Amino acid sequence: MVKAMKFDQSRRYFLKSTAVVGAGLTVGVYYPDVLAGQVEANAFEPNAFVRVSPDNIVTVMIKHLEMGQGTYTGLATLVADEMDASWDQIVCEGAPADASKYNNLFFGPFQGTGGSTGLANSFEQLRNAGAAAKSMLVSAAAETWQVPVEEISVESGMLKHNGSGKTATFGEMADAASKQPVPQNVTLKSPEEFIYIGKTIPRKDIGKTDGTAVYTQDINLPNMLTALVAHAPRFGATVKSFSEQSAKAIPGVEHVLQIPTGVAVLAKDYWTAKKGRDALQVEWDEDSAETAGSAQLMQQYRELANQPGTPARNDGDTQASMAQAAQVLEASYEFPYLAHATMEPMNCVVQINEDGVEVWNGAQLQTGDQYAVSAVVGVNPEQVKINTLFAGSSFGRRANSHSDYVVEAAQVAKALGTGQPVKMVWSREDDMKAGYFRPMYFHKIKAGLDDKGKVIAWQHRVVGQSILKGTAFEEMMVQNGIDATSVEGATNLPYAIPNLSVDLHTTVNQVPVLWWRAVGSTHTGFSTETFIDELAVAANKDPVEFRMELLEGHPRHQGVLKLAAEKAGWGSSIPEGKGRGVAVHESFGSFVAQVAEVTVTEAGKYTVDKVVCAVDCGVPVNPDIIKAQMEGGIGFGLSPTMVSEITLENGAVSQSNFHDYQVIRLNQMPEIEVHIVPSTEIPTGVGEPGVPVIAPAVANAIFNATGERLYKLPLQLSA
Amino acid sequence: MSINFKLNGVDQSVDATEDTPLLWVIRDHLKLTGTKFGCGMALCGACTVHLDGQAIRSCVTPVAAAKDKTVTTIEGLNSKQGQAVKQAWEDLAVVQCGYCQSGQIMSAAALLSNNASPSDDDINTAMSGNICRCSTYVRIRKAVKQAAESLA
Numbered sequence A: 001m002v003k004a005m006k007f008d009q010s011r012r013y014f015l016k017s018t019a020v021v022g023a024g025l026t027v028g029v030y031y032p033d034v035l036a037g038q039v040e041a042n043a044f045e046p047n048a049f050v051r052v053s054p055d056n057i058v059t060v061m062i063k064h065l066e067m068g069q070g071t072y073t074g075l076a077t078l079v080a081d082e083m084d085a086s087w088d089q090i091v092c093e094g095a096p097a098d099a100s101k102y103n104n105l106f107f108g109p110f111q112g113t114g115g116s117t118g119l120a121n122s123f124e125q126l127r128n129a130g131a132a133a134k135s136m137l138v139s140a141a142a143e144t145w146q147v148p149v150e151e152i153s154v155e156s157g158m159l160k161h162n163g164s165g166k167t168a169t170f171g172e173m174a175d176a177a178s179k180q181p182v183p184q185n186v187t188l189k190s191p192e193e194f195i196y197i198g199k200t201i202p203r204k205d206i207g208k209t210d211g212t213a214v215y216t217q218d219i220n221l222p223n224m225l226t227a228l229v230a231h232a233p234r235f236g237a238t239v240k241s242f243s244e245q246s247a248k249a250i251p252g253v254e255h256v257l258q259i260p261t262g263v264a265v266l267a268k269d270y271w272t273a274k275k276g277r278d279a280l281q282v283e284w285d286e287d288s289a290e291t292a293g294s295a296q297l298m299q300q301y302r303e304l305a306n307q308p309g310t311p312a313r314n315d316g317d318t319q320a321s322m323a324q325a326a327q328v329l330e331a332s333y334e335f336p337y338l339a340h341a342t343m344e345p346m347n348c349v350v351q352i353n354e355d356g357v358e359v360w361n362g363a364q365l366q367t368g369d370q371y372a373v374s375a376v377v378g379v380n381p382e383q384v385k386i387n388t389l390f391a392g393s394s395f396g397r398r399a400n401s402h403s404d405y406v407v408e409a410a411q412v413a414k415a416l417g418t419g420q421p422v423k424m425v426w427s428r429e430d431d432m433k434a435g436y437f438r439p440m441y442f443h444k445i446k447a448g449l450d451d452k453g454k455v456i457a458w459q460h461r462v463v464g465q466s467i468l469k470g471t472a473f474e475e476m477m478v479q480n481g482i483d484a485t486s487v488e489g490a491t492n493l494p495y496a497i498p499n500l501s502v503d504l505h506t507t508v509n510q511v512p513v514l515w516w517r518a519v520g521s522t523h524t525g526f527s528t529e530t531f532i533d534e535l536a537v538a539a540n541k542d543p544v545e546f547r548m549e550l551l552e553g554h555p556r557h558q559g560v561l562k563l564a565a566e567k568a569g570w571g572s573s574i575p576e577g578k579g580r581g582v583a584v585h586e587s588f589g590s591f592v593a594q595v596a597e598v599t600v601t602e603a604g605k606y607t608v609d610k611v612v613c614a615v616d617c618g619v620p621v622n623p624d625i626i627k628a629q630m631e632g633g634i635g636f637g638l639s640p641t642m643v644s645e646i647t648l649e650n651g652a653v654s655q656s657n658f659h660d661y662q663v664i665r666l667n668q669m670p671e672i673e674v675h676i677v678p679s680t681e682i683p684t685g686v687g688e689p690g691v692p693v694i695a696p697a698v699a700n701a702i703f704n705a706t707g708e709r710l711y712k713l714p715l716q717l718s719a
Numbered sequence B: 001m002s003i004n005f006k007l008n009g010v011d012q013s014v015d016a017t018e019d020t021p022l023l024w025v026i027r028d029h030l031k032l033t034g035t036k037f038g039c040g041m042a043l044c045g046a047c048t049v050h051l052d053g054q055a056i057r058s059c060v061t062p063v064a065a066a067k068d069k070t071v072t073t074i075e076g077l078n079s080k081q082g083q084a085v086k087q088a089w090e091d092l093a094v095v096q097c098g099y100c101q102s103g104q105i106m107s108a109a110a111l112l113s114n115n116a117s118p119s120d121d122d123i124n125t126a127m128s129g130n131i132c133r134c135s136t137y138v139r140i141r142k143a144v145k146q147a148a149e150s151l152a
């Protein structure tokens, strides 16, 4: 996902903005009708993130998209802890799209979620917000009771004057607190004072076990129409002509509208619109359509990999030292396109009204979506009101700098022109074929060992499409011809190798590509961690010891590796037919090591039985959510490890639904054990870092069991 | 033509073509949105509801098949198995994005109604039709067992 700014730069935003927090930001009051009830007039709103109402509810405005990663809980934890609120009185609400208040501090003046930055960029901001609120409540109590502020204590949402025994709830003091000046400075708690940070507390994204949680798919508005869009079967094709009769012949179909990306069919309900869309006859102009197939593309990539690419890292003299090596190893790796296949297929509700546009969406890049929609409709970005709803997962799909599906919904609403709300829904097939895939890649790595088994040279070549070229992120993230997302995980290889080079061939075709949970590390993590394993074997060393030595000076890598190995009983004997493999990788500032155990059954089949995972993500704010994200990341990463693959034929996607784009199911899920390294570092994300480690750990385990090295994902054993 | 069935204990009469999947009747005609759309091809389980107590995929079940029958969705799931399942789901913090979970819970509740103490294999058989892209499977398995134990 978005890793738009590296840490040094992000820290600047971090410091700059924490300095202004508490300087009296007042929210323009905004309540999405579908989510919130009425709010009392005399609620206390010390800043854009906290609202205390007289009924003693503390509402935390959540600036990030809740897509399952637990941001509602995480951000509320920060506020509740500093406020000394009771966890039960905390309610979360999705913040409106307004980058002036709700920007991601790591993205600059831009509201968005991604790159596992949610908690990290908010860590001080929301603690400041909570501390400011508490300080004003305390001042209000002191003034009301005519006692010094120092004599007021706060516990579990109760203000108390110790001498007189007077008490008040936050709600009772809300009105008085709203009249207090906003403090210029607040002192934040030190870690030993935390009451919720580091503890397991119930999640705040509620309504997900009784059907009451609201996703975009669930929006029902008066006079709303549902739209399905017929898309071109091949990338790059456009509408030549269409005949609407057959669609209109379906009773209930109300409109058939051409839009830039296809032809939309509108009806009051999904089924009618779908029948209309399926009946519609469209002739496509395929003159400039994509013609590539996966096999040809891979062949092209393979040939490119024989030539040097654009340098991305160059330490020492790789070529000269390779020539002196006692032993040279070389391997090539193949990675297919991957679909995000979010559980909720893409959808979006748009209504054009007198004030501008209103959007209901699991919005991940609100600021980008505002701009994109404003350009379609011809209004100012501020006139695009976005209701950010729960997302039925994203994995990066909703963070699209082209705002593709949001723009499509806006185009339908515009073409309709009646001002009615339009719910554009993609079927699973539409979603699977729409692209914005994790790109296909080819890697080649070559390494030289000296006669003592020491790695003296490492040359890594990556071939594939750029995710960021042609997007708003290009300027920042594509430098000297290198898209950072193509090579991340390879260029920051932590192993102490004196001569190391990484280069890149950026290929071009019409298949839209996008970040996919863990981005570059989804492929670089695999090639580097299986190849290093191969080198350990060549050097006659234990894979864990071999890595530990090469990780000198990287204590956090070493820490997770050691912990995972210990907990997994690394080195203990393992029965015939089973294997154990390890991998360690840093992504998004978090460090993860995993040990996988596999069983190779007959006929070239294997099962993943158990995974032991160690993670170091700084201060563990919500330990149970960290565990959940590791479990989920491992499961998500197991799909491309074992079964998932998008292929192209003549510019069209071959897969359409979960029968041919397979994903991991419950019977394929291993037992998982997660261990968290204690830390006082600033918390880093956990949504992505669990993903890239599982594929190499499993491939290494398969090697351990069979002696067969696998270089292509998904992993298929020779029968 | 109008089709009658009982939904969460209430009689319903819907005007829909017979081929309309029960899912869309529930979601679009009756505006009960807890039951989710994920694939439309009986591949993901997001749309699982109970038809006369059995778990079915409502996305491929024509509404005509529900005629004069009893349909239960996540909103109306209050059998003792259903309650035990929901409780276990909360206790173990199973959900992430939540989009698959109505279907997971409906499948799990139907499993426990048919089999009070399911083995790992039974759980695999009953629950592997329900995809969870957030991969909450580890906790789903635990929660099914915990719910079964709580009923024992």
Ligand code: FES
Pocket: B036, B037, B038, B039, B040, B041, B042, B043, B044, B045, B046, B047, B048, B057, B058, B059, B060
């Ligand atoms: S929507 Fe019915 S099984 Fe997927």
Ligand code: FES
Pocket: A068, A343, A392, A393, B095, B096, B097, B098, B099, B100, B101, B131, B132, B133, B134, B135, B136
């Ligand atoms: S919780 Fe997200 S798909 Fe299951």
